[in-house]
Amino acid sequence: MSLVELTNGGPLAGKVRKLTILGATGSIGCSTLDVVAHQPDRFEVVALVGNRNVELLAEQAINCRAKVAVTADAGLYDALKEKLAGSGVEAAAGMGAVMEAARRPADIVVAAIVGAAGLKPTLAAAEQGTTIALANKECLVCAGEVFNSAMRKYGAQLLPVDSEHSAVFQVFEQKQRDQVDQIILTASGGPFRSATYEQLKEVTPEQALKHPNWDMGPKITIDSATLMNKGLELIEAYHLFPVEPGQLDAVIHPQSIVHSMVSYCDGSVLAQLGVPDMRTPIAYALAWPSRMPAPVERLDLAKIGQLTFEPIDSDKFPSVGLCLGCLETGGSATAVMNASNEVAVAEFLSDRIGFLGITELTREVLNEADAAGMLGNMTSLDEVSDADEFGRRKAGELAQRLQK
Amino acid sequence: MSLVELTNGGPLAGKVRKLTILGATGSIGCSTLDVVAHQPDRFEVVALVGNRNVELLAEQAINCRAKVAVTADAGLYDALKEKLAGSGVEAAAGMGAVMEAARRPADIVVAAIVGAAGLKPTLAAAEQGTTIALANKECLVCAGEVFNSAMRKYGAQLLPVDSEHSAVFQVFEQKQRDQVDQIILTASGGPFRSATYEQLKEVTPEQALKHPNWDMGPKITIDSATLMNKGLELIEAYHLFPVEPGQLDAVIHPQSIVHSMVSYCDGSVLAQLGVPDMRTPIAYALAWPSRMPAPVERLDLAKIGQLTFEPIDSDKFPSVGLCLGCLETGGSATAVMNASNEVAVAEFLSDRIGFLGITELTREVLNEADAAGMLGNMTSLDEVSDADEFGRRKAGELAQRLQK
Numbered sequence: 001m002s003l004v005e006l007t008n009g010g011p012l013a014g015k016v017r018k019l020t021i022l023g024a025t026g027s028i029g030c031s032t033l034d035v036v037a038h039q040p041d042r043f044e045v046v047a048l049v050g051n052r053n054v055e056l057l058a059e060q061a062i063n064c065r066a067k068v069a070v071t072a073d074a075g076l077y078d079a080l081k082e083k084l085a086g087s088g089v090e091a092a093a094g095m096g097a098v099m100e101a102a103r104r105p106a107d108i109v110v111a112a113i114v115g116a117a118g119l120k121p122t123l124a125a126a127e128q129g130t131t132i133a134l135a136n137k138e139c140l141v142c143a144g145e146v147f148n149s150a151m152r153k154y155g156a157q158l159l160p161v162d163s164e165h166s167a168v169f170q171v172f173e174q175k176q177r178d179q180v181d182q183i184i185l186t187a188s189g190g191p192f193r194s195a196t197y198e199q200l201k202e203v204t205p206e207q208a209l210k211h212p213n214w215d216m217g218p219k220i221t222i223d224s225a226t227l228m229n230k231g232l233e234l235i236e237a238y239h240l241f242p243v244e245p246g247q248l249d250a251v252i253h254p255q256s257i258v259h260s261m262v263s264y265c266d267g268s269v270l271a272q273l274g275v276p277d278m279r280t281p282i283a284y285a286l287a288w289p290s291r292m293p294a295p296v297e298r299l300d301l302a303k304i305g306q307l308t309f310e311p312i313d314s315d316k317f318p319s320v321g322l323c324l325g326c327l328e329t330g331g332s333a334t335a336v337m338n339a340s341n342e343v344a345v346a347e348f349l350s351d352r353i354g355f356l357g358i359t360e361l362t363r364e365v366l367n368e369a370d371a372a373g374m375l376g377n378m379t380s381l382d383e384v385s386d387a388d389e390f391g392r393r394k395a396g397e398l399a400q401r402l403q404k
Numbered sequence: 405m406s407l408v409e410l411t412n413g414g415p416l417a418g419k420v421r422k423l424t425i426l427g428a429t430g431s432i433g434c435s436t437l438d439v440v441a442h443q444p445d446r447f448e449v450v451a452l453v454g455n456r457n458v459e460l461l462a463e464q465a466i467n468c469r470a471k472v473a474v475t476a477d478a479g480l481y482d483a484l485k486e487k488l489a490g491s492g493v494e495a496a497a498g499m500g501a502v503m504e505a506a507r508r509p510a511d512i513v514v515a516a517i518v519g520a521a522g523l524k525p526t527l528a529a530a531e532q533g534t535t536i537a538l539a540n541k542e543c544l545v546c547a548g549e550v551f552n553s554a555m556r557k558y559g560a561q562l563l564p565v566d567s568e569h570s571a572v573f574q575v576f577e578q579k580q581r582d583q584v585d586q587i588i589l590t591a592s593g594g595p596f597r598s599a600t601y602e603q604l605k606e607v608t609p610e611q612a613l614k615h616p617n618w619d620m621g622p623k624i625t626i627d628s629a630t631l632m633n634k635g636l637e638l639i640e641a642y643h644l645f646p647v648e649p650g651q652l653d654a655v656i657h658p659q660s661i662v663h664s665m666v667s668y669c670d671g672s673v674l675a676q677l678g679v680p681d682m683r684t685p686i687a688y689a690l691a692w693p694s695r696m697p698a699p700v701e702r703l704d705l706a707k708i709g710q711l712t713f714e715p716i717d718s719d720k721f722p723s724v725g726l727c728l729g730c731l732e733t734g735g736s737a738t739a740v741m742n743a744s745n746e747v748a749v750a751e752f753l754s755d756r757i758g759f760l761g762i763t764e765l766t767r768e769v770l771n772e773a774d775a776a777g778m779l780g781n782m783t784s785l786d787e788v789s790d791a792d793e794f795g796r797r798k799a800g801e802l803a804q805r806l807q808k
Contacts, residue, residue: 171575171674179695181702251706261677266691267684267700270575273665273673280671287670291583296671298585301713302655309705 015107017043017286022102022121023112024048024069025056027217028135028161031278032110033060035286038295043286047101049113049121052076058083068092070101072117099124108286110161111136114217116388119143119381126156133285135161141232142335143384144239145377159285160240164233166281167259168241171270177242181263185237186253187230187312192355193252197316203355205348222345226358227312231323235334238327245327250320252310257299274299319359326366331377332387333366339391340365347399357402365394419511421447421690426506426525427516428452428473429460431621432539432565435682436514437464439690442699447690451505453517453525456480462487472496474505476521503528512690514565515540518621520792523547523785530560537689539565545636546739547788548643549781562644563689568637569644570685571663575674581646585667589637590657591716594629596759597656601720607759609752626749630762631716635727639738642731649731654724656714661703678703723763730770735781736791737770743795744769751803761806769798 019036023029029050036043045066050057054076061069066089071080074094081091092101102109102124109125110133111118118136126132132151134140139147151158160166164185172180191210192200208225209218223229227250234248259281261271274280275297283294301307314321319341326333344361347353353361369375369390378384423440427433433454440447449470454461458480465473470493475484478498485495496505506513506528513529514537515522522540530536536555538544543551555562564570568589576584595614596604612629613622627633631654638652663685665675678684679701687698705711718725723745730737748765751757757765773779773794782788 170672175693176695184705253705263703264695266687266695266698267678267681267702268574268688268695269677269703271675271677273675274671277671283670284672289579291580291668291670291672294670298671299667299673301588301657302715305713307711307713309709309711311706 016041017107018046018105019043019108019110019286020047020049020101020104020106020125021045021110021112022049022098022118022125023051023110023114023135024060025050025053026112026114028110028112028278028282029060032112032282032286033064035279035283035294036064039292042292046104046106049098049101051113054080054083058087058089061089062087065089068101068104070097072098103128106130108133110282110285111139112161116142119147119384123147123150123381126151126154129155131157131159131288133159133161133282137162137232137236138338140236140239141338142388143378143381144235144334146379146381146384148239158240159288160236161278161281161285162233162236163276163278163281164260165236165240166284167272168237168262170272170284171262172241173262173270176264179265180241180243180247181265182247182249183237183241183243184261184263184269185230185233185248185250186256186258186260187227187250188224188256189252189254189310190225190227192225192316193254193310195316200316200355205351208348208355218349219342219345222348222358223341226319226355227317228319228323228341228359228362230312231319231321232338234320234323235327245324248324248327250312252312253307254310255304255307257301257304257307273301318363322359322363322366329370329375331375332383333369333375335378335384335387336369336374336391336394337362337366339388340395343392343395343399347395347402353399353402361395361398361402364398365391368394368398420445421511422450422509423447423512423514423690424451424453424505424508424510424529425449425514425516426453426502426522426529427455427514427518427539428464429454429457430516430518432514432516432682432686433464436516436686436690437468439683439687439698440468443696446696450508450510453502453505455517458484458487462491462493465493466491469493472505472508474501476502507532510534512537514686514689515543516565520546523551523788527551527554527785530555530558533559535561535563535692537563537565537686541566541636541640542742544640544643545742546792547782547785548639548738550783550785550788552643563692564640564644565682565685565689566637566640567680567682567685568664569640570688571676572641572645572666574676574688575666576645577666577674580668583669584645584647584651585669586651586653587641587645587647588665588667588673589634589641589652589654590660590662590664591631591634591654592628592660593656593658593714594631596629596720597658597714599720604720604759609755612752612759622753623746623749626752626762627745630723630759631721632723632727632745632749632763632766634716635723635725636742638724638727639731649728652728652731654716656716657711658714659708659711661705661708661711677705722767726763726767726770733774733779735779736787737773737779739782739788739791740773740778740795740798741766741770743792744799747796747799747803751799751806757803757806765799765802765806768802769795772798772802 068090077093111122112135344358472494481497515526516539748762
């Protein structure tokens with residue numbers, strides 16, 4: 001990545017980096033701590049913020065010698081304090097403590113709290129004008145403009161942690177931004193890549209909860225099966241990189257080795273490849289603008305043998321087009337869409353609507369929002385909440401209609 | 405490519421670039437002129453240097469409005485002058501005129517004269533401290549240290565034009581040079597990728613002159629069939645990028661879509677992809693550190709479907725290991741090797757030695773050079789010539805032994 005303003009490795013080069021992790025006990029948090037454990041001299045952990053798994057949180061905090069461990073659940077303060085007794089790690093609990101931890105001076109804050117709950121702590125961390133390694137989708141999908149304008153206001157630097165966006169970031173030449181043709185995200189295609197449209201109608205939650213390459217939670221797994229996950233990532237890419245919606249595309253690549261690509265006006269396509277392991281993009285964000293070793297398997301293409309690519313069938317997987325349409329619409333469309341998708345996924349997981357009904361329901365909510373004049377520009381988090389609430393309420397109502 | 409010293413596009417940004425092409429009538433020269441013809445406002449052609457094809461040379465010079473057209477053959481002065489009559493393009497001929505043309509002030513000189521003949525004109529161009537887009541292999545393979553030290557002395561900037569080295573250049577982050585694990589060049593594998601060792605013994609010149617992806621001359625085509633071409637490119641990569649011989653590797657990739665890769669300590673592998681078309685790397689070199697449109701087909705991975713990779717069988721293709729061994733040996737080893745390979749290829753094309761004899765002969769010459777104490781360091785072009793001459797002479801002698 002060409003970053004002319006950061007000569008000689010930037011302001012953090014060679015310095016021990018103060019690190020805070022929001023969402024320490026989740027998948028990204030655990031991977032981050034694993035990366036850091038292999039590079040102990042480079043980092044000093046300030047705060048670990050978790051939710052209800054205080055046992056793991058305390059163990060992590062003791063191992064990495066964090067200054068403070070925070071559970072979002074105020075009721076778990078005593079449990080956490082007890083587990084930290086004698087360790088020298090401070091205990092704290094409740095949302096106020098989460099916000100306070102996010103504001104503690106740090107050189108880099110990993111924002112990995114899942115869902116809408118991650119938005120406010122991430123913005124609190126940004127207020128110190130630090131570097132935010134962003135793993136939370138909602139900050140950009142629901143609140144893209146609002147979030148980015150806050151980042152600019154505070155002078156915070158955003159770095160992507162998603163494997164796809166990290167890949168793009170690694171090969172998106174800032175100085176050649178006017179020469180970029182397209183950002184092309186790769187999608188594994190999920191478990192139903194080869195299914196027919198008719199077969200997709202009959203897909204059960206159990207079938208959909210299988211995913212070939214990454215270990216993820218149920219919501220993201222369903223989003224991967226519908227390719228909504230890729231649509232959401234296209235929305236994130238739009239907010240992370242200086243491109244227009246028409247410059248965003250996705251291609252199916254079942255092996256998940258090519259993590260994404262950027263094409264340029266001279267016919268060059270730059271790509272980042274690697275074994276599917278989140279510790280690579282995490283290490284990249286933590287060491288940026290330099291790099292540092294990550295405890296991951298090395299890519300051996302001769303051993304892998306082949307990489308395959310397929311176009312996305314928009315009949316089977318309309319979610320990608322739906323998301324790009326939301327970007328063209330602008331305003332609150334992506335926030336409404338994201339909220340209704342969450343409801344739709346829950347309805348599907350409870351076996352109340354069919355697999356194809358997920359995107360159908362979401363599209364219908366968007367139509368109603370449009371008809372109701374609800375898709376205007378958003379300039380505050382309150383408006384983001386309103387759009388989110390509208391999407392959820394409308395999706396709940398409409399779910400009745402689609403019920404099996 | 406991260407080039408901190410060249411902020412805002414570097415000294416040439418937005419400026420019309422004065423361009424000279426050494427080797428205008430060859431494949432690279434023609435492609436360069438095609439690229440330039442599509443971007444006429446960006447370039448002003450100073451000199452076109454060709455060999456004996458004065459008809460094409462004159463046509464090119466008139467079309468691109470060059471200041472001067474030069475044929476290396478002094479005897480063709482009148483023919484060239486006649487063809488240029490009334491065009492306003494100056495005619496010149498002979499080696500002195502070639503050197504004079506190379507020294508004319510230009511912002512970028514494409515050095516595409518094939519073979520050892522390209523060395524002196526390229527060095528003459530470098531004397532003006534300009535940017536050299538290097539397509540000539542011998543400058544680096546035979547005279548790597550001498551050539552690089554001249555580049556440094558004159559303050560000239562070297563840019564690769566080969567598709568493989570351009571690919572590496574595009575994804576080799578200068579600021580992350582200490583974090584580079586490997587440079588991995590891709591090789592099409594040539595026409596005998598799937599042949600057995602026994603079958604290779606029987607290969608005829610006619611069979612070897614077929615090559616699946618690029619349109620090239622006979623010497624390079626044979627080098628592609630033996631994979632010597634890849635070995636030579638590994639030697640060039642060693643001189644172009646700050647790596648050790650042990651960090652260089654190659655992998656077979658028959659589709660020639662991934663043009664080469666750089667792997668980093670965090671598990672990331674960055675690659676440049678594209679349809680096989682020299683106009684992309686040429687456009688990259690001409691527009692660097694920016695980019696400009698090239699008249700090439702766009703890569704559509706979904707349409708291509710699959711990319712395959714295989715390890716290189718060192719029994720069948722010992723040339724790659726031989727070249728890496730020459731880099732480990734250092735000194736004049738690569739110059740001796742290159743010269744004896746040229747003789748060996750000619751012997752094979754004349755059907756006097758077998759296909760496997762090409763590398764065998766070359767290896768034997770190296771052994772004799774080593775035994776004769778001929779593989780020392782070289783600090784001048786005279787020493788490069790001596791090494792070259794030794795390799796040719798010895799190869800000629802040894803060829804007798806191996807004759808069928």
